[in-house]
Amino acid sequence: xxxxxxxxxxxxxxxGPFIVLISLFFFLPVLLIGILAFTNMxxxxxxxxxxxxxxxxxxxxxxxxxxxxxxxxYVGMTLLLNVLFGLALGILTTYFVQKESIGLVFRTIWxxxxxxxxxxxxxxxxxxxxxxxYGVLNSFRAIFDMPPAEWLTTHPMTAVVLANGLVxxxxxxxIFSSAIKSIPQDLFQAARVDGAxxxxxxxxxxxxxxxxPLMFVTLWQFLSLxxxxxxxxxxxxxxxxxESEVLAxxxxxxxxxxxxxxxxxxxxxxxxxxxxxxxFIMWKFFGMKKMLGSSRIE
Amino acid sequence: MELxxxxxxxxxxxxxxxxxxxxxxxxxxxxxxxxxxLPIILMYVWLLLSSFxxxxxxxxxPVNFTLENWQFLWMNVEHxxxxxxxxxTATWNSFVFSGTLTILEVIIGVMAGYALARMxxxxxxxxxxxxxxxxxxxxxxxxxxxxxxxxxMGLFDSLWGVVLVKTALQIPMTAWIIxxxxxxxxxxxxxxxxxxxxxxxxxxxxxxxxxxxPGIAAVSIFSFxxxxxxxxxxxTFILSDENVTLSSYLQxxxxxxxxxxxxxxxxxxxxxxxxxxxxxxxxxxxxMQVSAGGGKRx
Numbered sequence: 031x032x033x034x035x036x037x038x039x040x041x042x043x044x045x046g047p048f049i050v051l052i053s054l055f056f057f058l059p060v061l062l063i064g065i066l067a068f069t070n071m072x073x074x075x076x077x078x079x080x081x082x083x084x085x086x087x088x089x090x091x092x093x094x095x096x097x098x099x100x101x102x103x104y105v106g107m108t109l110l111l112n113v114l115f116g117l118a119l120g121i122l123t124t125y126f127v128q129k130e131s132i133g134l135v136f137r138t139i140w141x142x143x144x145x146x147x148x149x150x151x152x153x154x155x156x157x158x159x160x161x162x163x164y165g166v167l168n169s170f171r172a173i174f175d176m177p178p179a180e181w182l183t184t185h186p187m188t189a190v191v192l193a194n195g196l197v198x199x200x201x202x203x204x205i206f207s208s209a210i211k212s213i214p215q216d217l218f219q220a221a222r223v224d225g226a227x228x229x230x231x232x233x234x235x236x237x238x239x240x241x242x243p244l245m246f247v248t249l250w251q252f253l254s255l256x257x258x259x260x261x262x263x264x265x266x267x268x269x270x271x272x273e274s275e276v277l278a279x280x281x282x283x284x285x286x287x288x289x290x291x292x293x294x295x296x297x298x299x300x301x302x303x304x305x306x307x308x309x310f311i312m313w314k315f316f317g318m319k320k321m322l323g324s325s326r327i328e
Numbered sequence: 329m330e331l332x333x334x335x336x337x338x339x340x341x342x343x344x345x346x347x348x349x350x351x352x353x354x355x356x357x358x359x360x361x362x363x364x365x366l367p368i369i370l371m372y373v374w375l376l377l378s379s380f381x382x383x384x385x386x387x388x389x390p391v392n393f394t395l396e397n398w399q400f401l402w403m404n405v406e407h408x409x410x411x412x413x414x415x416x417t418a419t420w421n422s423f424v425f426s427g428t429l430t431i432l433e434v435i436i437g438v439m440a441g442y443a444l445a446r447m448x449x450x451x452x453x454x455x456x457x458x459x460x461x462x463x464x465x466x467x468x469x470x471x472x473x474x475x476x477x478x479x480x481m482g483l484f485d486s487l488w489g490v491v492l493v494k495t496a497l498q499i500p501m502t503a504w505i506i507x508x509x510x511x512x513x514x515x516x517x518x519x520x521x522x523x524x525x526x527x528x529x530x531x532x533x534x535x536x537x538x539x540x541x542p543g544i545a546a547v548s549i550f551s552f553x554x555x556x557x558x559x560x561x562x563x564t565f566i567l568s569d570e571n572v573t574l575s576s577y578l579q580x581x582x583x584x585x586x587x588x589x590x591x592x593x594x595x596x597x598x599x600x601x602x603x604x605x606x607x608x609x610x611x612x613x614x615x616m617q618v619s620a621g622g623g624k625r626x
Contacts, residue, residue, distance in 0.1 A: 257466030
């Protein structure tokens with residue numbers, strides 16, 4: 031028993047803080063969400079169990095259809111923008127721009143939105159869509175003698191998708207560029223000697239090599255888009271009314287604006303379940319077990 | 329998706345006759361890249377110009393140089409009916425928040441990363457799988473439960489509470505990246521130390537750790553910046569003015585409907601972004617590699 035303890039004392043000691051933190055802020059919350067979803071807890075913080083009432087409320091919520099539609103639109107359109115833009119940028123900056131340093135400059139600029147604090151990044155978009163004549167879009171309209179338009183009120187979803195799409199593109203860009211860099215150069219040379227056009231080089235060499243990165247980026251971004259709402263919260267607050275509200279933001283609003291913690295937790299639970307199913311698919315798909323080879327020593 | 333740092337520069341081969349024809353795709357590629365990238369550059373240039381000018385003609389042509397927008401550095405800003413806390417309070421809070429986050433994350437991450445990379449103990453596989461899964465877990469969906477836990481611990485509206493939450497949310501990723509760095513250290517080095525009579529802990533502390541210093545530096549910068557940029561957690565869990573951080577400070581200014589002063593907003597934004605920009609300019613190459621390859625290093 032003594033030997034048993036002394037052998038695993040060190041790993042236990044080193045992993046201890048890690049385990050405590052993730053138990054406290056990952057496992058316990060999952061458990062809590064699971065329980066809270068069946069209560070009608072409000073700002074009084076009392077545990078009153080009400081069975082599946084929250085889920086019934088969810089099913090009959092008058093706003094839910096619009097919110098679900100928004101969620102699908104937001105995730106779908108942003109994902110499309112992310113992946114396509116990321117792919118285009120990856121190919122352009124690594125394959126077409128032959129000088130590595132220039133490619134890096136372009137990639138660095140595209141990283142700017144990602145490294146900017148969200149509040150600053152959203153300020154730039156607020157200025158872009160500003161309803162007064164100072165906004166970028168409205169000053170273009172002014173050139174053609176058109177009155178300023180309230181873009182964020184009339185096209186909230188478009189604004190949300192654009193703002194998120196631009197940030198997300200850099201994620202795909204980085205993954206794709208490193209994948210393109212790892213394609214052996216002789217493949218490209220052989221193709222050029224054989225007289226292949228640029229289009230067929232992209233289609234027959236680059237895209238097949240990017241098959242796994244493409245799937246990875248799509249699934250990964252899908253998961254993060256489904257549950258992310260930081261930029262929407264800052265840009266439109268889900269409004270006007272529920273025009274740009276998505277499921278994740280709805281749960282947040284229910285909990286921290288209306289203080290319906292129980293109902294908010296129920297919406298969260300639904301989201302977490304969807305995300306877990308997709309995480310599981312990702313897990314199976316990418317054979318992440320390969321990365322878990324046993325420790326090299328002992 | 330391994331990263332290869334070497335990239336050969338290839339020159340299209342071909343006769344001089346078709347040389348120009350071969351170049352057309354490259355010219356188009358540069359053009360597309362330039363046109364797409366320009367708006368991003370312009371937006372950040374606007375941020376700079378707007379902070380130093382009295383007003384912007386048509387939204388983006390600066391008029392009259394002034395330092396008036398930078399007055400917030402020595403005078404408290406009037407906001408709504410009241411006065412915002414001093415910018416230096418917010419800066420100090422942001423600094424404390426990011427600094428504590430970095431220290432916690434690096435210490436816990438290094439310990440856990442080493443244990444995962446080099447030690448054999450029951451449940452190792454399970455912990456590794458969990459770490460990878462948590463990496464993709466929709467943690468923002470758990471905010472309701474996290475709120476309950478913070479409230480229970482008496483850490484609501486306290487920067488320390490938010491630091492703990494943020495550390496927990498990032499630690500799976502950090503531990504995984506650091507594990508990758510440890511994996512790269514040759515076991516022979518460690519073995520030599522053990523033969524010379526050091527114990528396991530001493531070998532770790534005085535031989536292995538110095539070898540992964542560059543990795544630790546990269547992770548530190550990464551976590552400092554993500555703490556500096558954090559908005560959502562601080563916005564949700566911090567209420568009082570004395571705990572205001574730069575992101576909430578800026579958000580308060582932005583969300584005031586009565587005061588759309590882009591000069592002031594852009595000056596505060598620039599002030600807020602300064603550390604991010606400085607770090608980014610000096611370290612962007614290694615940062616981009618960490619964010620691309622970190623999770624995939626085995």
